[in-house]
Amino acid sequence: MAVQHRVRDLSLAPAGRHQIRLAEHEMPGLMALRERYTASQPLAGARIAGSIHMTVQTAVLIETLVALGAEVRWASCNIFSTDDAAAAAVVVGPSEQGGTPEDPRGVPVFAWKGETLEEYWECTDQIFRWDGVDGPNMILDDGGDATLLVHKGVEFEAAGAVPSAGEDDSEEYRVILETLRRSVAEDGQRFTRMAPGIKGVTEETTTGVHRLYEMQRAGTLLFPAMNVNDAVTKSKFDNTYGCRHSLVDGLNRATDVLIGGKTAVVCGYGDVGKGSAESLRGQGARVLVTEVDPICALQAAMDGYQVVRLEDVLDQAHIVITTTGCKDVITAEHLQGLRDKAIVGNIGHFDNEIDMAGLARVPGVQRTEIKPQVHEWTFPDGHSIIILSEGRLLNLGNATGHPSFVMSNSFSDQTIAQIELFTKPDEYPTGVHLLPKHLDEEVARLHLDALGAKLTELTKSQAEYLGVDVAGPYKPDHYKY
Amino acid sequence: MAVQHRVRDLSLAPAGRHQIRLAEHEMPGLMALRERYTASQPLAGARIAGSIHMTVQTAVLIETLVALGAEVRWASCNIFSTDDAAAAAVVVGPSEQGGTPEDPRGVPVFAWKGETLEEYWECTDQIFRWDGVDGPNMILDDGGDATLLVHKGVEFEAAGAVPSAGEDDSEEYRVILETLRRSVAEDGQRFTRMAPGIKGVTEETTTGVHRLYEMQRAGTLLFPAMNVNDAVTKSKFDNTYGCRHSLVDGLNRATDVLIGGKTAVVCGYGDVGKGSAESLRGQGARVLVTEVDPICALQAAMDGYQVVRLEDVLDQAHIVITTTGCKDVITAEHLQGLRDKAIVGNIGHFDNEIDMAGLARVPGVQRTEIKPQVHEWTFPDGHSIIILSEGRLLNLGNATGHPSFVMSNSFSDQTIAQIELFTKPDEYPTGVHLLPKHLDEEVARLHLDALGAKLTELTKSQAEYLGVDVAGPYKPDHYKY
Amino acid sequence: MAVQHRVRDLSLAPAGRHQIRLAEHEMPGLMALRERYTASQPLAGARIAGSIHMTVQTAVLIETLVALGAEVRWASCNIFSTDDAAAAAVVVGPSEQGGTPEDPRGVPVFAWKGETLEEYWECTDQIFRWDGVDGPNMILDDGGDATLLVHKGVEFEAAGAVPSAGEDDSEEYRVILETLRRSVAEDGQRFTRMAPGIKGVTEETTTGVHRLYEMQRAGTLLFPAMNVNDAVTKSKFDNTYGCRHSLVDGLNRATDVLIGGKTAVVCGYGDVGKGSAESLRGQGARVLVTEVDPICALQAAMDGYQVVRLEDVLDQAHIVITTTGCKDVITAEHLQGLRDKAIVGNIGHFDNEIDMAGLARVPGVQRTEIKPQVHEWTFPDGHSIIILSEGRLLNLGNATGHPSFVMSNSFSDQTIAQIELFTKPDEYPTGVHLLPKHLDEEVARLHLDALGAKLTELTKSQAEYLGVDVAGPYKPDHYKY
């Protein structure tokens, strides 16, 4: 029988419930979906294995999926990102269900802040264990770990054995192999039976989407996948507007340093970089941009930013932020060349945007904790720099991540994508699909009222003139917004 | 034998040459292409029939095509848009060729400001008449008129006769039929012989591209076409940055009214609307936005603009600008409801965005010219509104259109697209193609130096990490910039 | 008997009247003053000698003064700044007075575009010649020329002779001496009789105010003066918001060069510099600032601009604008060091901000007119720069000066200042006075409605709490806005 939940402390549930209630107000998209679909229960029969940061916003997503008829099991997709109160509240369930810490009636969650890697993969494994059935029939994923487990499980079960980790394999991959080795030992056909029943996965992020396209190209993808990441209401909103909000928030909470008047370098002018540059300019900083892509570089110039190479402005930069998704964007050499007390942070992606390993290898460098997630690294010549969140995402480490309203967009995309894949299997064969544009537009539409925005309606004659339907979609697929 | 040119006055050539020289400085993309390709002459053998507004910027484009080896014949794509001095200068040719008004050595041009419709189509017809050959082997088009003439020519030659105009046909279509009737009378196989020799067309605008996709769908497209309009360096630059520049320019030249402190409504928040809103905000106006597309509406809200319906804010708006590409965006009813001396203009597309015909039908309305392209329409109750450029594009009518630097981007796209279609026929079968991303990036790259922007180069290891080539392209096709 | 007017061509009057009507709509402050004061005629008995640029906006001012009861005679304060149509319309008078070009019934004006220095001072002399009385009893001045003539006249009449010009005296001073020599020859007590009857002068600009304070310090000031220039509704509005509007307007009309993406240097970050920098940033330029005053420099930095020395960025600057009121801000050496085709203009004050004389002395430099008020100066090495308006004010030379709405503020200040000095001689002894704050506030109040701005009213209890009157003034005198 499947374990029913594993969180830090169920007594935190009331505090979490309070925050969930406030977040619901800032997530009009999800609340509108509840209102629209509670009667018809489009997810009735869906068994969703979910793997996304177990935050307050995710709690609202989970309870929306349940309100639409789904059964759900949940793990976090990051060892640090769980809000223990939110997790507890989800397990206990909404008050109208009468759950209590002693008698929880909510959703099984397997997540707490500060898991070990072993615990993390055990938790992920748990979302695939359902009482009385072979597993979930839907996956909701962020980064692709849940999807990976199924694919690797099927692969190794077919091979009859889980291989040993190679010399170059990461610590995490060893843990994954170990997890699967236990699974195979217990039941050598578990994922093999499960995979055909999975109607699809909806994937939240660039990284996860990248893995999906690779599997599609390699012909190994086992079920349909919806690329939620590239919905406009996700990529442009989460990345640009979310980071515009959380970059200054993270800088302020971490350092209390005045941003106005400072010289800030934003490495990368993609969606995240655009929001970051606007965030800093809005506070009165002088913003410089580095870019490798000439189109984005030209956009930065046309938006009034000086486009430079990082190595040319090390002595001017008070603040350097990476937003790229690339590695070694700030090298150890760059770091040593920065002016005294320069602040360095990453709002881009993995923690290798800043070469933290290289920094740690600089002879004589000393690391001092100023406060949690804020460290001063002092070089032998006495000058020092401030590194935020040890090079990991500063908006998560130094602030509280994306605000609810932004997440309401991407989580509405997720919910709608789940409905699509679950209810229209014929329209989505195995492969990676973009969210249809009319659904992307629908998610935007659900968020206008809360902002007081009034949409104009096309007349029938105007729609005909444009060659579109009155109800949309309004733009060709290659439109760039 | 083909007529060799038809412009207003060749003695204007020196004045035009002077302006061309200044424009060259602001068109670094085209000048870089000259430098790169003059030796290899990739367009040697190309006979280009060009139909784009015969402006100073187009002169630099034409002379770039010639520098790359092409033979060129040119007409304007609009009866009003020719700069007579530029046209004369192109005909006379660059000074190093020793041409004079008496002995012109430049390019045959058929264009002058203020053509009649009959003259316009005669001019277009002229670019297809080449001495000793069946016609051009390339078309460079803006709006699709040149392309239309070939397709209709082929169609009617196959039918054996040019049909009579129907009751509902526009005045212009009657002229087209008349033009073709003369052609067929003269040579019934002229376009039928010409079409197979045409290696392709490169198309500049939304409208022309729309026609091409329709022909592709209908199976009637006769040769490969390159959609230059949707290159990022065209759509985002020309539309957004070009209009950011020319909207305030047009308003200022037309009215001299202070924009700061005024309430301005921007109808539409696409690429043009985004640039327009930024333009007005940059001058201190309070900007409201109307939208039919919920994604664009949400973007407007997130950018801090109030999203309204036009009918709700008529009494607040000092300035109303359409940017949509749709018709009847401002109806005659809207116009009558506007506050006294409200300024109304269109920077979007056709002149039916504002219902000028409906306005003229309002009983008792009076139209007074304040100065050319600026009219006051006074209603019977005594209040009046100011209409710019009679509802046509205000940045062309009241200002001078897009600045050279912006056109350098789209014209570099054009030049590169011509090279692609002419030199790689195997890669582009009949159909509509987007400009390959690496060429789009190349065009951006050619404009960075002039702005002092320094591009960062990926290391090989970074490129591998990202799964891209060091030289690009850097982004997936669905990337939205 | 006094000459009754001298303008270019009275037949231009209808065109001027048309523009005056449109300007009235954009000058709500003046129109509100007419409405408020036409009944009480506070300026009845006032004979105003006015010397301000004879533009359309000034026409609205003049007719406001007349509507309030004044008799007026007018000259321009600059040889180039007259709008001939506006001047004609003022002379003919508003249509309700039934004036015609043949039978003008308006105000005597002495101004036309392109006066010689001799003509200019003759015109200024004319505004002091009134039939049957010794002269005006009020002066409305811009730059102090009218005030200077009276003071010098009194001085030389007392001395019994007009001195000869010295070697170092400017050409203009020679003309002034000549003008006065003729006056003294004609009537040796003319200004001596006139001065005691003058109740005061209201002065528009920094330069004129500077002269007034110098006379006050020297004890030579002959009558009360109101410093209109330093009213908040003048200095902050005219300088900052006016230049924000007219800088891009002037650049666009002069050059048609895309401002977005360019690097622009604004020399000076006072009121004019602040508006100029905002203007350029609003168009997407990267803006650098130079400053000598550390407070303004720090403000520029805190507003996100890079603060530099001009000599350090000559090779980066596409556009350089002076806004300082100082001389030699851009030296001939600076000019030679600028990059090819750099655009240089002055929106600050006198034409010595840019060392045009020094530029003309550079060996081998060549000056070519591109169009009126736009010149290319080519250096012997072949590179060239573009100078706007020959170094004079580009917003006047290349655009149309401040828009009506801005002028409505300063001209309302002028009108109110005239009323104050004329009706309350006891409150304003000889000396220089600032406009009382409650009148400054009143002028602002008169402009809110037209912008749709709704003012909140203090409750009595709030006013008491703040220690102010419900009706204002609301701020201490040292408040900086």
Place this chain on the structure above:
Amino acid sequence: MAVQHRVRDLSLAPAGRHQIRLAEHEMPGLMALRERYTASQPLAGARIAGSIHMTVQTAVLIETLVALGAEVRWASCNIFSTDDAAAAAVVVGPSEQGGTPEDPRGVPVFAWKGETLEEYWECTDQIFRWDGVDGPNMILDDGGDATLLVHKGVEFEAAGAVPSAGEDDSEEYRVILETLRRSVAEDGQRFTRMAPGIKGVTEETTTGVHRLYEMQRAGTLLFPAMNVNDAVTKSKFDNTYGCRHSLVDGLNRATDVLIGGKTAVVCGYGDVGKGSAESLRGQGARVLVTEVDPICALQAAMDGYQVVRLEDVLDQAHIVITTTGCKDVITAEHLQGLRDKAIVGNIGHFDNEIDMAGLARVPGVQRTEIKPQVHEWTFPDGHSIIILSEGRLLNLGNATGHPSFVMSNSFSDQTIAQIELFTKPDEYPTGVHLLPKHLDEEVARLHLDALGAKLTELTKSQAEYLGVDVAGPYKPDHYKY
């Protein structure tokens, strides 16, 4: 003998010292003053009684005063604003002095977070008790409490008795009377002897300055006072740039609500309101402004903000911020009319800008703490609003107040003002003085290097032309920046 210090816990000193070191890097003005004046010791002989929030930044100020030769005793000027670690570090002293918690060698401080009113006034009393002398010879004040104690002490000592509190007197005034009653009982001439020895007070804030001007008008001021509050480098920097920083910081830490796309009302468009509006706009909010002063209202309109009355937009506002210094700006009626979950905060001044008392009296209203300093007030109809910091200053209550760089400006003003009053008694008679402009400029100058800003120097000839000294001051006194 005077007590030597009273802080929470000296073992916090190392943590405080660490923060002081980081703050020093962000306070270049104070550090430059140390460098400049350590040798000459201009404050040798000064005994400064200081009363300002005992924060990390104040620690840097205190140690600067000591470095310049002063003896110092310090209290906080607010019961909540002490940073206990900073206070401890100041008492222990900089490490080079070898102080330890057991053997402190720093400055006597009397301050801890969360004092009672009685404790607060005892602490203030302590800064006037010096071993072996009658008291301090200088006061550094914020809000005027230290100055008040001396003046009331002198008054009551002269009267021979401390009066009883009246019915309408505040609780705090009763405590003050009690404190003075004890003082008089102990020594009936204490303040009478002390006051003549006080060379002056330098006052930080509007409120304190207001009290000083009132005493000046009433003829009761006992010694010279310097109005630091109205230095440009204080009023414009602290108010505008400080609040631009701390408003979004406070909102983010308090609510984690996305600001982008929201409608925010800023009540007041003075220095604080200008910074607040910019702060919100920089995050993508739509910003509305309310104003009572027509000049500020017109500025808001010209800056592109809609100027409204609060009662007209209650249903649109997601966020309402007061910035006025007035009372009852948001009434209980306003509060009840706001939309559900509207966020309400005060960044202006006293906690009566929002009528918290009126809110508490609304029948049936319920107050729930969401987290410290964030409360949800739920009305009987079920809708609720979020109040930050119980209506007190949100940037102090929900964030960390002004950043160090901003405080470096006003504290450099303070330090220089102390030097002026202490070393030039002849230049500053009893009365309230503004900081001389050249010193204001000097403070700005000290902050340019840290931002990389390069100041241009006037040539001698330019300075003469402008009629200023090469070294400044550069502007007339009425200049508004």
